[in-house]
Amino acid sequence: MLDLQKLMGQMQGMSEQLQREAQQLTAKLDRAQLLWQQASLQQDLLCQASYQWRDRFSFNAAVPVERMEQVQAIAPISHSHLVLATDGSQIAPSRHEIAYCYLINIGRVAITYNAGIYPLLDNRPEVFYKTEDLYKSRQWGIQTEQWMTLKRTVAETVALADLALEMRSPHLPTLAFSDGALIHWEFDEIPAEARSLLLTDILSAWDRLRSQDIPLAGYISAPRAAEITNFLRLAICPFEQPDCQSHCNQKPLDHAPCSQIQPLRDGTLWNRLLKVGECSPLWRSQARILQEYGEHQIYFCYLHVGTEIARVEMPAWTALNPNLRSQALQIILAQVQKGYGYPVALAEAHNQAVVTGSDRRRFFAILEQQMVKSGLRNITTSYKESRKRSSIA
Incomplete structure (x- = not known):
């Protein structure tokens, strides 16, 4: 049990540190706003430098595809429309349980507004227990737990495409909604063969959505990206050629000439630049993983939804189509x-997907019954697991 009394002194020091950081952040935000005005005047030049030298940057900078000063007011849709969303949860494998396996549960939601149609709220669980499911990833140095998480990402995308084509109504404005980023940064950290295996299914699912002109958007709450503020760093680079590897490779990151606004996040900057209901101009990410996305390049914008600044990511067929983008x-x-501050469909998809502690216990109880019926004997958890479940504390 956590001893809260012992934490009180540490909490005081933490609050003082956060106060100092807030004061520093305000100064950096003022500086970033001034840089924004300067960068907007030389946008074309900075974009050209970004494209030319991006392989030599020590940071990832997005590029604006619209004028930086362009801000659009968005009005919420008021007529009939359809919203589709999926989310996932899992039971992780444990060697202390009666069997080494894992489960992925995908929550599905389809809500039609102003049409008198009951919403679809369900989930699709799948258990993985075969040798190729549990140990195939080891050949790439990927642990089973990490592989399960990556497989869940793929399953969410495939389920969303399946649901969209199943529920599609040609004359009803529709949005396929994803909780989180469409740029899968985590894929960049795994070997190419494994990455290709996962991305093939994701891109095929997106192909099906594109073929039916169903817009797709990823919603990121409380975003922490700094791709836009990194673009502003080009405006204060003192070198004619912004080559980080040549000029600043030997310096600590916080001592580089362009680090004076770091670690300022994009959302913090847009919170000052946008009013409620306004949307930022469109930006194109230059994340390295997007080199493998083919035609499905990812664009993003920031939307002031009232309660927060949200990052909205869209593939090219949605972002560059004015009608689909506006609809989304x-x-x-x-x-x-x-x-009331967070998208209904995403919240409901999460509720459908979540696996509770009682769900986990029932899952293994059912599994134990099936194993006994199959003639297996001496089925039990490890002594460690048994002891944790019967603690004397």
């Missing part, structure tokens, strides 16, 4: 308003 943003804003 209008539905997103309506979803946030209906959900």
Whole structure:
């Protein structure tokens, strides 16, 4: 049990540190706002430098595809429309349980507004127990637990595409909604063969959505990205050629000439630049993993939904189509308003997907019954697991 009394002194020091950081952040935000005005005047030049030298940057900078000063007011959709969302949860494998396996549960939601149609709220569980499911990833140096998480990401995307095509209504504005980023940064950390295996299924699912002109958007609450503020760093680079590896490779990151606004997040900057209901201009990410996305390049914008600044990511076929992009943003804003600060469909998809502690216990109880029926004997958890379940504390 946590001893809260012993934490009190540490909490005081933590609050004082956070206060100092808040004061420093305000100064950096003022500086970033001034840089924003300067960068907007030389946007074309900075974009050219970004494309030319991006392989030599020590940071990842996005590039604006619209004028930086362009801000759009978004009105929430008011007529009939359809929102589709999926989310996932899992039971992780444990060698202390009666069997080494894992479960992925995908929550599915389809809500039709102003059409008198009952919403679809369900989930699709799948258990993985075969040798190829548990140990195939070891050949790439990926642990089973990490592989399960990556497989869950793929399953969420495939389920969303399946649901969209199943529920599609040609004359009804629709949005396929994903909780979190469409840029899978985590894939960049695994070997190419494994990455290709996962991305193939994701991109195929996106192909199906694109073929039916169903817009797709990823909603990121409390975003921590710094791709736009990194773009501003180009405006204060003192070198004619912004080559970080040549000029600043030997310096600590916080001593580089362009680090004066770091670690300022994009969302913090847009919180000052946007009013409620306004959307930032469109930006194109230059994340390295996108080199393997083919035609599905990812663009993003920031939307002031009232309660927060949200990052909205969209593939090219949605972002560069004015009608689909506007449709997606209008539905997103309506979803946030209906959900009192967070999109209804995403919250319900999470509720459908979540696996509780009691769910986990029932899952292993059912598994034990099936194993006994199959003639297996001496089925039990490890002594460690048994002792934890019967603590004397």
